[in-house]
């Protein structure tokens with residue numbers, strides 16, 4: 001079992017760094033507590049698979065107990081190859097995480113017009129909410145990391161005229177369900193290292209809407225900014241808790257400028 005291979009004393013430093021940073025985010029934002037049930041949204045990419053590993057190892061090492069279950073949304077339009085499905089199933093079984101493939105329509109019933117990654121993500125989130133409700137689970141963990149959060153902030157700031165991001169803990173339906181992002185303090189480079197050193201069974205869909213992903217287009221700009229300050233992602237993240245309250249008196253002006 002992969003979790004037996006990486007018991008605490010035998011854990012290599014690069015993996016330990018990843019786990020500690022994940023733990024930092026979990027603890028700082030009070031994401032997962034003793035007795036919680038957590039539904040993991042698995043996309044098949046390095047982020048969600050690394051997250052599955054981290055939560056499974058933490059469950060084994062720490063004196064707290066929580067249940068993990070995974071959901072993999074499979075679009076009818078882009079079926080996952082049987083070999084990839086098998087590899088994911090074996091990996092999750094090694095982590096002792098029960099899982100389901102949710103085969104669904106990529107386009108929501110209300111969909112009209114041009115499809116893009118943003119709509120796709122919203123649809124996926126809706127499916128995960130339904131699954132959490134079916135299983136009576138109140139926390140959904142997603143694999144968004146620090147780079148994703150910084151990219152979302154810049155997209156919203158530069159292209160949508162607002163200052164917001166994907167928060168580490170987000171409440172939905174008046175607190176009925178929470179989305180938690182345990183990798184919120186982990187850099188993408190750290191996640192990539194873990195995924196490649198452990199040969200995690202990542203797969204990618206040959207989806208033609210790939211180029212509508214704004215995140216990919218904003219990434220080079222953050223990389224460029226990190227040449228000025230390597231901690232630019234951390235600064236963008238921290239800015240969400242460092243807002244000058246005096247400006248809130250002028251909130252209505254923003255709407256006028258954007259009209």
Ligand code: SF4
Pocket residue numbers: 116117118120121205207208209210211213
């Ligand atoms: S690339 Fe395709 S599957 Fe991936 S988020 Fe975009 S629309 Fe969805």
